[in-house]
Amino acid sequence: MVVIGGGIAGLCAAIAARRLGASVLLTESAPMALRGGNARHARNFRIAHDAPLWHTPGAYPAAEFSAELAKISGDRPEETLAGALIEESAQVASWLMGCGVRLQAPDRGVLPYSRRTAFLLGGGKAMINALYATAARIGVAIAYDSEVLALTPTRDGGWEAEIATGGATRRLNARAVVLASGGPGADPAWRRAHFGGNADDILIRGSSYSNGRLMQRLVESGAQTVGDPSSCHMVAVDARGPAVDGGIVTRITAIPQGLVVDRHAGTVEIAGAAPGKSHYAQWGPRIAQCDGGLAFLILDADGVSRSLPTALAPIAAPTLETLADALALDGAALASSVAAFNQGARAIVRPPFSAFPMRAGLTFVHFGLAVDADMRVAENLFAAGMIATPNFFTRFYLAGLGLTLSAVTGRRAGEAAARALA
Ligand SMILES: Cc1cc2nc3c(=O)[nH]c(=O)nc-3n(C[C@H](O)[C@H](O)[C@H](O)COP(=O)(O)OP(=O)(O)OC[C@H]3O[C@@H](n4cnc5c(N)ncnc54)[C@H](O)[C@@H]3O)c2cc1C
Incomplete structure (x- = not known):
């Protein structure tokens, strides 16, 4: 199985699939020093919980989470996959801690805290380092400087990935693929096409490698999209x-x-x-x-x-x-x-x-690939993380939603892809 993108969604997918016995290669466009995508900049994630946890005080019931998401996005949760996201958010902290990620106790350290979110000790970069260490330890193969340029369906129901590393290109057949390559915002051509007049004056808050070009190629080959390409989160x-x-x-x-x-x-x-x-x-x-x-x-x-x-x-x-x-x-x-x-x-x-x-400064775009409840885009092709965000909410944002969504969907997609191999 190939996981495309080594941000939080790809890492969660790779770990979840490997734990179910899949043989996994994770490909990441960026060099090792810039691995981790936008999660390198993140600091907290949103979790539903009914009672105080050692890392997150008070309570934040799923119903409150759901009402807040519905209010800001204007969506009806029953028409999106948001219900599943909220329910599974309750397990994200313990799942990440089981992968070596450390959280911050609210009464220690310098970050602010809230009853809605858990804060990462050492920030997003420490989380990313822990997830890479876990992935490597359990046998996920990792290829840095390796951009997947194209995905083509094969006759046996799998996918051929065209992977560029340095000046060389190789082709690799995978029985299942998880696409976790992030949203399209970092591509200047994308911004010019969808954001109008001042597109070139917008700064990118996150990774330049999350450019959506592979997603765009899949869309050109008929993948269904969801969301509005001109709608985005900017500060x-x-x-x-x-x-x-x-x-x-x-x-x-x-x-x-x-x-x-x-x-x-x-x-x-x-x-x-x-x-x-x-x-x-x-x-x-x-x-x-x-x-x-x-x-x-x-x-x-x-x-x-x-x-x-x-x-x-x-x-x-x-x-x-x-x-x-x-x-x-x-x-x-x-x-x-x-x-x-x-x-x-x-x-x-x-x-x-x-x-x-x-x-x-652009954080992310509300546009991506349409998926079903198993994060499936097409047969044996799954998507996770920001590339699938508008299946969950189509406008605006709540603090800590990006990491939660990426961790939940990464795990879901990885497990669904591993099951597809069986
Ligand atoms: C400045 C900033 C602060 C943020 N703070 C928070 C926060 O505190 N809490 C929160 O919940 N969310 C936060 N977010 C949002 C959060 O970081 C994202 O929702 C999350 O990291 C998305 O993860 P992802 O894995 O889906 O995508 P990305 O992080 O975009 O990762 C995609 C990965 O895929 C790789 N890639 C792309 N194309 C290819 C290809 N063709 N082949 C191989 N690899 C490829 C990229 O190099 C990248 O590593 C923040 C975002 C930014 C920009």
């Missing part, structure tokens, strides 16, 4: 951050503490925004609509002191005029936007003045 990120793999540290969290302006120094707002609220997932798309996909968060000294620390220091200046110069903004226009802002509850008055240049 405001520091425009000075890297084009890919910015992770969570470049996210701008201080927007409620100041004023957002565009490159013409005009005020940028979210319609109906509640004062003081972060509205993370709305700011990304809003900034993407600005001229050049660029906006600036303007703060005074009080705003900075109310903000969390940032990876990159803000651009600071003693006066609003000099700040406007440093940002190449029209000084009179900025003064006018700040004066209007100062009529509200919070004012930008105390020097020094600071700014964060911001762009939209």
Whole structure:
């Protein structure tokens, strides 16, 4: 069996299948140092539980999880696979711990905690390292720098995988395949085709290798899709951050503490925004609509002191005029936007003045391959993780859902693929 993609979904699939006796090769496009896909940047996952657990306090009943998912996505859970996801989320923590993953106790360490999510000790990268170690220990073969370019059905019901490693290409026949190659967001051509005007100004928060090209080839050969290719999760990120793999540290969290302006120094707002609220997932798309996909968060000294620390220091200046110069903004226009802002509850008055240049940072796209309850795309071809997300929810997002969905579906797909071999 071949598992395509060594992110959390692929790792869970490979481990689950190997435990059922399958002979498994996991292929990963990235080199070993960049293995793990987007889970390298993640920190917590959402779990249903009826009583306090040593790693997750309080209770978060499945019914509450279901109601919250239905509310944000607008979906009817009975029309998606969300019910299964929520039910199986209750086992994710113990399953991952059984693979060597360590969690954080809520009363220790530096991360925040909630009754809805379990936090990874050492973050997503520590989880990924533990899953790779477990996979290798139980006999999963792992090929890094190995991108699957194409999948072709064979006459005996299996699949031929065309795998590129370095300059060489080889063909390998598998009796079953799990496709866990992530969503399509990191492909610039995809973004240009589906996101419109400022697509090239969007930064990618995760792995550049999760580019959806293999998924696209399968779609061209007739695989059914689900979701909306132009719908995605984006947040405001520091425009000075890297084009890919910015992770969570470049996210701008201080927007409620100041004023957002565009490159013409005009005020940028979210319609109906509640004062003081972060509205993370709305700011990304809003900034993407600005001229050049660029906006600036303007703060005074009080705003900075109310903000969390940032990876990159803000651009600071003693006066609003000099700040406007440093940002190449029209000084009179900025003064006018700040004066209007100062009529509200919070004012930008105390020097020094600071700014964060911001762009939209893409987390994932709500588009993928249609699957059945066994995660089957076609005979002996299964999909897991972000590539299958819209079978579970079609819009918006809840914190910690991505890892849970990827772990649950990875395990499901791996077990279903192993059963198909029997
Ligand atoms: C910055 C950031 C922070 C996040 N934080 C959280 C969080 O705290 N909690 C949470 O629940 N979720 C979080 N998420 C979402 C979560 O990381 C993802 O939902 C999850 O990691 C998806 O896993 P996956 O295995 O399906 O896909 P991916 O992580 O995209 O992995 C796909 C893998 O497939 C490989 N690949 C792609 N194409 C091929 C090919 N053709 N051949 C071989 N290999 C291929 C890629 O290199 C990659 O390793 C975050 C995402 C980002 C970007």
